[in-house]
Amino acid sequence: MKYRTQQYENRKGFLTVLSIASSSHRSMAPRRIRGSLVPILLLCILSCACAATPSASTPTPTTTGATPTPTKQAAGTVLYQSNWSRGLTDWHASAGWKIKGDTLQTDLGENRTLQIPYTPTTSDYSVEYRVQIVSVPKDGGYFMLNADPSTGKDGYQAHILNLLTATQHGYATHPLSEIVIEPFEHEMDDAVPQVLDYVPGNQWHTYRVDIQGERALFYIDGHRVSRASSAKTNALSQGPIRLICGKAILNIGPIRVLSL
Template structure:
């Protein structure tokens, strides 16, 4: 195997012509490619290596493993191959770049956005962990934005593909990017808890504008291994701080039992706090710490002149810690006699302060003008694409009134068996507050309940609903996409717009309905399919929800977005 750094723009790899370079990573270069026959576009990841014949089978095995991953928040591997001894992967093209591009260094995010980001990334990683796969390089650069602004985890196993293909003997496990690497990963023992640690580092960074551990490569490693977490800013709830401390425990056994449990803990803590985090911006404001952070230990045994956030993979760990790590301990309590004297002194001072404050209040009360009324500032208007609501089926089962044909599998997944004649429509507990919004969901259609096709079958998204009337958009029993009116929960032909469409079954598609006043627009997988304008648009936004009549469907990622 030999590395290469050649620009392949204009060259052909398999059935794709490489149009231009999109980006470069630690192991590969990514190009925008176009299929020579279909004219469709994809991202082509060309690994920086030339494979020897004995390594080709290792590459194929690793590529086949990650190609089997199918999740709404994981970039799909469409194809792979070897072109003139150079391995490459063909992946779904994410047109809006990475989270690092969208949120540059120094950016602080609103708490609601952080919770939604963590939920999507954790869902993807939990799916992978259930397949006994570990990502090993979770960071903002490896989280892409899909065509509907959903988060897509990329570079799954790319480091290990490169490493496995690099050598015929067993690969080392030291892979990752320094600021996001867990202690056990630095020691060459990565596991699912390592991905949880990396996601918690990202969460800390979104809250504060910077990762917790900074410095040279050796200093960052030493801090991951021994330094306590620097204090977070005032105003964060203790639940959020506790969740981060647990997910960033030095010992992986002390973290949450799963990355999904970490995401749920953050979600629950956010619902118990009234914190209003400032809107994301490029420059982070001055943060008042709860306590000054202790100076991090500096390890000088390793010297590194390369950038800190370079992904790497090496046969030997760049930092070898002592076999027994002593974690920071709290200082011992003061002796009892001194402590008793201190308490007595504090009590006396407190009594004097209370008496003085009472006298001062009486004097001021007789001469002070009436108190001023403080008016709270108007909340900032949501930006287009901001998530206004995200469904959590299991936790919100009562609010959604999930029953009958509907079943909450977990917080992220809802299913409909299509068996009920009386619960076609399932209404969300959230009601839009403006006339312009979008409702989006990932829906997989598995077929009609009635396999003979005698029953009318349809499913989709409901908007502007009131007392069973409203608008619906989706897919119906005669293989048509539709937008139409809804009366008493059932479809009617008022304002009917339809289009023939051969919908692929057993595959998740993105359904999106945009409401812009009287205009209703229906998108499927990012492509606008239908549009109607209501003659008598309702005066209020109404209710939103899902419908399923005799259709077996699975729903994930139901959310409301600002337009």
């Protein structure tokens, strides 16, 4: 008995078909064909499985979710608070500062500066700081909270100026409190900065600057004493924020940055 084989190629593999060479043995053909069906079926199953399995080099599509919107902090949330026990390394402090327990104290030099080691991430925020005037040996002492202008944002300056000695002065001579936009020529015409007489004495006072968009508000012990607005930018600078003092011995208490 002789058989002749023919191979046909298809996209799933090779299938061997057996044909009968002699018509005299036709009755034996079905048994031979049935015996060869098992490997043929296995070959077909494996070929289908390989075709259905994704290639290892084909990247699996992933679903990218939308970027979550940052949750706004509740008003009054403390974002940063000073800790003098860690020293002043992070504060870029000038000469003339010393740590006394939980407070700082300046000497009588000018331009004694501290830079808050925190930058608010929102354009609406508050800076709160406690100050006590220990001694003013000569007229002209001052302290202020400043934020320099930045790209597309005006700065601001919250001043306590012209601190006076304890001697008698003219009736119209007083320390002053005010907040202004920097540069000053960007001040909004219909919101001229308010300059008020202010005599702080030797008590502790709480000073606060609120920044709301283009507006800056200055508070002393919870009372608003001055305001200013920019006519050029929709938001004010977020820093660096500095405390600058001079010509007076001051105690500086906790400094905090809060959400607004």
